[in-house]
Structures are given as structure tokens and as C-alpha cells.
Amino acid sequence: MNYTQITQKVNELKQTQGFEKTFDFTREFVAKAGTADTFAIPLPTEGPYHQKGYNIMFTKNSSKTRGGNTESICAVKIRFRSQADNAAQSNDYIPVQLISTPGAEDASRYGSRPFSHLYPAGDVILIDYDNRAPAALVAGDAYQMEDEKISICICGDLYPGINLQ
Amino acid sequence: MVKTLSERLGAFLTGLKEGRAIPDKVAQLEAVRTYKRVRNRDYIFKIELHGAGDIVRVVNTTAAGWLFIITGAAVEFEGLESNRFPRVSVKFPMFSPDSPFDSEPKNLETVPAGLVFGREGVPGLHFEEQKNLFYVLGETFTIAAEALNDTPVNDIRGTLVLTGLELDLRNTGV
Numbered sequence: 001m002n003y004t005q006i007t008q009k010v011n012e013l014k015q016t017q018g019f020e021k022t023f024d025f026t027r028e029f030v031a032k033a034g035t036a037d038t039f040a041i042p043l044p045t046e047g048p049y050h051q052k053g054y055n056i057m058f059t060k061n062s063s064k065t066r067g068g069n070t071e072s073i074c075a076v077k078i079r080f081r082s083q084a085d086n087a088a089q090s091n092d093y094i095p096v097q098l099i100s101t102p103g104a105e106d107a108s109r110y111g112s113r114p115f116s117h118l119y120p121a122g123d124v125i126l127i128d129y130d131n132r133a134p135a136a137l138v139a140g141d142a143y144q145m146e147d148e149k150i151s152i153c154i155c156g157d158l159y160p161g162i163n164l165q
Numbered sequence: 166m167v168k169t170l171s172e173r174l175g176a177f178l179t180g181l182k183e184g185r186a187i188p189d190k191v192a193q194l195e196a197v198r199t200y201k202r203v204r205n206r207d208y209i210f211k212i213e214l215h216g217a218g219d220i221v222r223v224v225n226t227t228a229a230g231w232l233f234i235i236t237g238a239a240v241e242f243e244g245l246e247s248n249r250f251p252r253v254s255v256k257f258p259m260f261s262p263d264s265p266f267d268s269e270p271k272n273l274e275t276v277p278a279g280l281v282f283g284r285e286g287v288p289g290l291h292f293e294e295q296k297n298l299f300y301v302l303g304e305t306f307t308i309a310a311e312a313l314n315d316t317p318v319n320d321i322r323g324t325l326v327l328t329g330l331e332l333d334l335r336n337t338g339v
Contacts (some may be wrong), residue, residue, distance in 0.1 A: 001175025009175075019187050050200045091225070092209040098241055098326050099207070116330075118200040137213065137243060137322045162197050 023049065023158040026151060031076045031131035033062070033145040038128050040083075041154075045122040048164055051156040053112035056100035061146035062131075066138060073097075076131045076148050082117070083124035089117055093130050096150065112155055120164055127152070202333040206233065210325040212310040221310050230335040237328040242321055 001009065029039040043049045060072040077093030099113060119125065129150065133143035168176075188196065210223040227233045310323060 001171055003171065006171065006174055016187060017185055019193050048197055048200075050197070087228075089204065090207045090209070091228075094207055094209050094326060095241075095324065098324065115205045116200065117204045118197070137320055159193070159197050162193055164194075164198065164201065 019162070020050075020157040020159050022155075024153065024155040026153040028149060028151045029127075029129070031129045031148045031150055033147050034132055036128070036130040036132060038126050041125040041127065043119055043121070043123050043125065044158060046158060046160040047121050047162045048159045049119045049121075049123070049156055050159070051115065051117045051119065051125075051154055053114045053116075053155050055112040055153040055155075056096050057151040058096050058100065059149045061148055063144045063146075065142045065144070066140065074148050075134055075143065075145065076129055076150060078127055078129045078150070080117070081126040081128065082119055083126055084120050089115075093128070112153065121162075125154070204331050204333075206231075206329060206331045208233075208327045208329075210327070212323045212325065214310060214321045214323070216320075223310075228331060230333065231331040232334050233329050233331050235327050235329040241324045 023044065025041075027039070027041050031037075058074045058076060060074045062073050062075055063070050064073050074097055076096050078096055079090040079093050081087065081089065131145060131148055133145050136143070187193075206228070208225055208227070210225065212221045212223060214221060310325075
């Protein structure tokens with residue numbers, strides 16, 4: 001094929017095949033120590049976005065001390081919302097350590113966690129996060145909260161030109 | 166002989182010619198709307214047990230009009246004295262009187278969390294796939310946790326995440 005033939009072939013494929021395209025993206029935010037806030041991710045306006053899954057990585061800068069033993073932790077909790085319908089996909093804040101796979105920075109990965117949700121075109125994914133110290137379980141427990149960097153890779157398909165209304 | 170970029174790209178494109186055709190507009194819309202009616206959702210439950218025999222119950226209400234089907238659960242415990250998995254039982258005394266799939270009350274046996282979720286000596290997060298454990302349609306349901314009699318004296322905190330699918334049954338006559 002020469003260049004002209006290749007261009008024609010690409011146009012032909014574009015006109016005759018598929019109506020969705022893969023769209024993966026990664027966003028990062030810093031959950032400030034002792035605070036709760038919201039991180040917004042605007043989605044493309046081309047069409048609805050079907051989120052199929054996500055991966056999370058996080059730092060473990062915070063620590064918990066019990067009985068003289070100190071361990072590094074990440075106590076950040078998050079929940080997803082859609083700005084369009086404002087419906088929480090999680091009814092409560094879920095610890096990132098529970099829903100990441102396995103999550104720790106530089107840890108080996110074994111795929112994203114399946115999580116399906118359809119967002120209308122131009123919607124905004126709102127991630128509420130909370131990096132405040134958990135209530136102590138045992139008297140004497142001490143938490144040292146630090147800023148944590150959360151990286152989320154969201155994967156899914158985009159449907160250009162589809163109007164859900 | 167080394168192939169040119171055009172030759173390699175052309176061969177690749179030729180291999181794509183039998184790809185899936187674009188569905189018509191009606192089929193496209195229907196396909197995407199299907200995704201709109203099915204979504205994942207997590208519910209979280211936190212329990213604290215203080216001493217042997219302690220029982221706590223957590224109550225939750227699912228989204229009205231959405232059928233919730235559990236597909237998996239993850240649990241994490243802290244406050245362990247050692248690497249022993251806690252002798253904690255988790256019970257799903259589930260009933261789903263409004264469920265279109267099961268009109269009879271459904272009670273499951275109490276099972277030690279260590280048997281369901283974990284391996285001895287490996288505390289922390291564990292995930293277990295559940296097969297259609299129960300269905301909830303905008304209902305309140307209760308999960309009970311009980312510290313078995315040989316539970317260590319440590320206070321134990323458990324975080325239980327139920328993962329599942331929600332189906333939109335609004336305006337469907339169900």
C-alpha cells in the first residue's frame with residue numbers, strides 16, 4: 001500500500017467499523033493530611049463514557065503506632081460520584097487499601113478492578129476523599145497523618161455521537 | 166528483505182478489513198442504554214467487637230428501585246494480637262420479600278470469617294467471590310458479627326466491603 005491507499009483504508013475502517021473506542025486515563029491528586037475534599041475529573045464531551053474498571057496506587061506516608069510498634073499506612077478513603085445524577089456509586093467511603101489491586105506504590109500489578117458505570121457525555125466524575133485519622137481502636141493508638149498521593153487509572157469505552165436523551 | 170513502513174502498515178490494515186460492522190443507530194442506542202441500567206456498587210460495613218461473645222449488627226439500606234446482587238466481599242481486620250486470623254463470625258440473615266427472584270426469607274448459616282475470607286497467618290485484606298448470595302431491592306438488611314468464645318481479648322475492628330451489581334428496575338413494572 002502506498003500512502004494514499006493507506007489513507008483510504010483508514011477512512012473506510014472509520015466509516016464501517018465499530019462505534020466505541022477505548023479511552024483510558026490516569027489522574028493524580030494529593031489527599032492533604034487531616035482533610036476531606038473532592039477531586040473532579042471532567043469527561044470528554046464526544047459521547048457517553050462507560051467506565052469498566054479502575055486501578056489505584058497510593059503512597060503510605062502516614063503511620064500508626066501501637067504498643068511501640070509503628071507501621072506505615074494509607075488511611076485515605078474515597079467514593080465516586082457522578083456530577084450528572086449526583087448518585088454515589090459507593091454508599092460510603094471505601095478505604096483505598098481495600099479496593100486497590102494491591103495498591104502500594106511500585107507494587108506489582110495484576111489488572112484493574114472491574115467497576116461498571118455509565119456517565120453521560122461531558123459528565124464529571126467526582127471523587128470524594130477523606131484523609132483524616134481513623135478513630136483509635138485501642139486506647140493508646142496514635143495516628144500520624146501525612147499527605148498521600150493517590151493515582152487512579154480509569155479504563156473504559158467512549159461512544160462518540162450517542163445521545164442518551 | 167526489510168519491509169517499508171507502508172508495507173507493514175498496509176499489511177496490518179488489510180488484516181483489519183473483516184472487523185465488526187457499525188450497528189445501526191437504534192442498536193447503538195440500545196447497547197449503550199443497557200450499560201446505563203447496570204452499574205457496580207460497593208457497600209461498606211464497619212464492626213467493632215470488644216471481647217468474647219460480643220455481637221454487633223450493622224444495618225444498611227440499598228438504593229430504592231435498584232436490585233442489588235452481591236458478587237463479592239472483602240474484609241479487613243485490625244487489632245489482632247498476632248497473625249492469627251480472628252475468630253469472628255459474620256452472618257447474613259438475609260431476607261428479600263420484595264425480590265422478584267426469591268419471595269421466601271433466606272437465612273444463611275453463620276460462618277467464621279476466617280474460613281470464608283482468609284488464610285491462617287495472613288491477616289488483612291481478603292477478597293472472596295460470592296455467587297448470587299442474595300438480592301436486595303431497595304431494602305434494609307442486617308449483617309451480624311459475633312466474636313466467638315475463644316476470641317482473643319483484643320478489641321477487633323472489621324471492615325467489610327460488599328461488592329455487587331445493581332440493576333435499574335425503575336419503570337419496568339417489576
